[in-house]
Amino acid sequence: MAIHVVLYQPEIPSNTGNIARTCAGTETRLHLIRPLGFSTDDKMLKRAGLDYWEHVNITYYDSLDEFFEKNEGGEFYYITKFGKKTFTTFDFSNRDKDHYFIFGRETTGLPKELIMEQQDHALRIPMNDNIRSLNLSNTAAILIYEALRQQDYPNLI
Numbered sequence: 284m285a286i287h288v289v290l291y292q293p294e295i296p297s298n299t300g301n302i303a304r305t306c307a308g309t310e311t312r313l314h315l316i317r318p319l320g321f322s323t324d325d326k327m328l329k330r331a332g333l334d335y336w337e338h339v340n341i342t343y344y345d346s347l348d349e350f351f352e353k354n355e356g357g358e359f360y361y362i363t364k365f366g367k368k369t370f371t372t373f374d375f376s377n378r379d380k381d382h383y384f385i386f387g388r389e390t391t392g393l394p395k396e397l398i399m400e401q402q403d404h405a406l407r408i409p410m411n412d413n414i415r416s417l418n419l420s421n422t423a424a425i426l427i428y429e430a431l432r433q434q435d436y437p438n439l440i
C-alpha cells in the first residue's frame with residue numbers, strides 16, 4: 284500500500300516537477316488529472332524534476348471521475364484552505380492502506396462542490412491572511428512528510 288499525491292488539473296510545470304521529485308525520493312505515487320497546463324515535454328517540468336522522472340510512478344487520467352473509477356478503496360483526503368480540520372488531526376499511520384491526497388489547481392483550487400460533499404475529509408494547512416494560499420508543491424511536501432512521519436519513514440534512510 285502507498286501514499287498517493289493526486290494533482291487536479293495542475294497548471295504550473297515547475298510545481299509538478301518539484302512534486303515529482305519529492306515523489307521519486309519517497310516512493311509516493313503521482314496521479315495527474317487532465318487537462319494539464321503544460322506539455323509533458325515542457326522544459327520547466329523536466330528541469331524541476333531533474334533526471335528523477337524514471338523513479339516516479341505516474342498515472343494520467345482524463346477526469347476526476349476516471350480517477351475515482353480506477354482507484355477504489357483506500358482513504359481519500361481533499362487538501363484545501365477551506366477544510367474545517369487541520370491536516371495533523373488525521374491519522375495516516377496505517378501502512379497497509381492507500382492514502383490519497385488530492386490537491387487543487389494553482390488558480391482555482393479544487394471544485395467547490397467536491398469540497399462541500401467531502402467536508403469530513405477536507406484538510407487545511409494553517410496559515411495567516413497575508414497570503415491567499417500556500418504554494419502547491421510546498422503543500423504536497425507537507426502532506427507527504429506528515430504521512431511518512433506517522434508511518435515512521437518506511438524504506439527511507
Ligand SMILES: C[S@@+](CC[C@H](N)C(=O)[O-])C[C@H]1O[C@@H](n2cnc3c(N)ncnc32)[C@H](O)[C@@H]1O
Pocket residue numbers: 362363364365385386387388389390391392393406407408409410415416417418419422
Ligand atoms: C495555489 S492553491 C489554490 C488557491 C485557490 N485560489 C483556492 O481557492 O484553493 C493550490 C492548491 O494548494 C493547496 N493549498 C494551498 N494552500 C493551502 C492551505 N493553506 N491548506 C490546504 N491546502 C492548500 C490546495 O490543494 C490548493 O488547491
